[in-house]
Amino acid sequence: MTTFTAPKGIPEYFPPNSAAFLAVRDALTDAARRAGYGYVELPLFEDTTLFARGVGESTDVVSKEMYTFADRGGRSVTLRPEGTAGVIRSVIENGLDRGQLPVKLYYHGAFFRYERPQAGRYRQLQQVGVEAIGVDDPALDAEVIAIADEGYRRLGLTGHRVDLSSLGDDTCRPQYRERLLAFLRSLSLDEDTRERAEINPMRVLDDKRPEVRELVADAPLMVDHLTDSAREHYESVKQHLRDLGVAFNENPRLVRGLDYYTKTTFEFVHDELGSQSGIGGGGRYDGLMAELGGQELSGVGFGLGVDRTLLACRAEGLDVGSAARCDLYGVPLGDAAKRRLVREAGALRAAGVRVDLAYGGKGLKGAMKAADRSGARFALVLGERDLEAGEAQLKDLSTGEQRSMPLDGLVDEVLSAVAKA
Structure with a gap:
C-alpha cells in the first residue's frame, strides 16, 4: 500500500514537542494583546495582485517565492507570503480606517514561500504579526518594537538583539535612490542584479551573496x-526605545526584504542560528494603504517567526512549554469503575481540570505507565472495592504519595489538590 509523507520543507509539531511551539506562539501574541491589539483572522490566499502591488514586484518574495495558481474560476490567487498586505486590504474593505485610530491588530498563522528548505527556512512558516494603522507617531514605532522584545524576553531569550535603521521618507528617498542607482551602475553587476537595481536599487543592498556584498x-x-523631519522621527523612535528600556543596535545597512517599508525599519537577530539568524522584523509603511486603494494613512508593524524563535529557545537551552497533556490521569479497574470515572472526568473538565483516562481495558500496571507518559501530576485510581467503599485513590506521581478521597465531593477534592500542586 502507498504511504504518504508531508510536503518537503514543512515542519510538523506534535506532542510532546508541540507544547513548546504553542508556548512560543502564545508568548508573542500575549505581548500584543496586553498592548491593546485586537485579533484578525486572515484568508490563507488572496488575489495575486494584492501581493504584487503591496509587497513589490522587485522583491524575491514576489518574483521567486510565491505559491500562485489559477482557481477553478480562472482567477489568479496566491497563498499568503506575508501578513501586512492582507491586513491592509481587510482594514480598507471593512472600513476599520473610518473609526478610531490607530487600528491595532494582531494575527498568527501559516505563511507560504517557495524556498530551498533548510534549518529555519521553510516553505510553510508560522508567524505572529501586529499592525498599527492610521497614526504617524514615533512612540507607536517604539511600542511595536517593544512588544516583540517583551515577547522574546517572556520566553527567557537573552541572546537576541534588535537592529534598527531608517529608510527615509518620500522627500529624501527619491534623491537617495538616484545617488545609489548611479553608484550601482558603476559596478560590474550581473544582468539579473542590474535589472533589480533599476526597479529598486535598495534591494541590491539586501543581497546575501558575498561577492555582491563586497561590491556594495x-x-x-x-x-x-x-531629511530633517525623517531624522527627527528616527531620533524620537530611539529615545522612546531608551525610555522603554529596549536596547538596540543601529545598523545603517539594514534593508528589509519588502518594498513597502519607509522610515523606521528593524530586525531581531539571534546569532546562534547561523545564516537564518533573523527571528523577526518589521517597520513603518507610510504609503502602502494608498497603494492598495485606501486612504493616505501610515502604518507600522512586524512579523515574528514562531519556528525560528523556537529554534532560538532551543539554542539557548530554554525549556519552554509544559509537555504535560493533562493534570490528572484516571485509572478505572472494571466496567462499573469506568462508568463512574467517565462521569467524574466530565465534571472535572467542566471545572477546568485537564483529565485523561486509561481506555481500552488496561490493567493497573499498563495504566500507570500511561499516566507517567501523559505528564500528569496525579493519577486517580478507582476499582470495584473502591466503588463499594465510596472512595477513590489519588496518587501524586511526582512524590509517590497516595491518599483516599470520597467519591462524593470528588471534584472539589481534586481541584484543591491540583491548586496546591
Whole structure:
C-alpha cells in the first residue's frame, strides 16, 4: 500500500514537542494583546495582485517565492507570503480606517514561500504579526518594537538583539535612490542584479551573496541622506526605545526584504542560528494603504517567526512549554469503575481540570505507565472495592504519595489538590 509523507520543507509539531511551539506562539501574541491589539483572522490566499502591488514586484518574495495558481474560476490567487498586505486590504474593505485610530491588530498563522528548505527556512512558516494603522507617531514605532522584545524576553531569550535603521521618507528617498542607482551602475553587476537595481536599487543592498556584498561595501547609506523631519522621527523612535528600556543596535545597512517599508525599519537577530539568524522584523509603511486603494494613512508593524524563535529557545537551552497533556490521569479497574470515572472526568473538565483516562481495558500496571507518559501530576485510581467503599485513590506521581478521597465531593477534592500542586 502507498504511504504518504508531508510536503518537503514543512515542519510538523506534535506532542510532546508541540507544547513548546504553542508556548512560543502564545508568548508573542500575549505581548500584543496586553498592548491593546485586537485579533484578525486572515484568508490563507488572496488575489495575486494584492501581493504584487503591496509587497513589490522587485522583491524575491514576489518574483521567486510565491505559491500562485489559477482557481477553478480562472482567477489568479496566491497563498499568503506575508501578513501586512492582507491586513491592509481587510482594514480598507471593512472600513476599520473610518473609526478610531490607530487600528491595532494582531494575527498568527501559516505563511507560504517557495524556498530551498533548510534549518529555519521553510516553505510553510508560522508567524505572529501586529499592525498599527492610521497614526504617524514615533512612540507607536517604539511600542511595536517593544512588544516583540517583551515577547522574546517572556520566553527567557537573552541572546537576541534588535537592529534598527531608517529608510527615509518620500522627500529624501527619491534623491537617495538616484545617488545609489548611479553608484550601482558603476559596478560590474550581473544582468539579473542590474535589472533589480533599476526597479529598486535598495534591494541590491539586501543581497546575501558575498561577492555582491563586497561590491556594495562603499555604497551611500540612507541614514546619511535623511531629511530633517525623517531624522527627527528616527531620533524620537530611539529615545522612546531608551525610555522603554529596549536596547538596540543601529545598523545603517539594514534593508528589509519588502518594498513597502519607509522610515523606521528593524530586525531581531539571534546569532546562534547561523545564516537564518533573523527571528523577526518589521517597520513603518507610510504609503502602502494608498497603494492598495485606501486612504493616505501610515502604518507600522512586524512579523515574528514562531519556528525560528523556537529554534532560538532551543539554542539557548530554554525549556519552554509544559509537555504535560493533562493534570490528572484516571485509572478505572472494571466496567462499573469506568462508568463512574467517565462521569467524574466530565465534571472535572467542566471545572477546568485537564483529565485523561486509561481506555481500552488496561490493567493497573499498563495504566500507570500511561499516566507517567501523559505528564500528569496525579493519577486517580478507582476499582470495584473502591466503588463499594465510596472512595477513590489519588496518587501524586511526582512524590509517590497516595491518599483516599470520597467519591462524593470528588471534584472539589481534586481541584484543591491540583491548586496546591
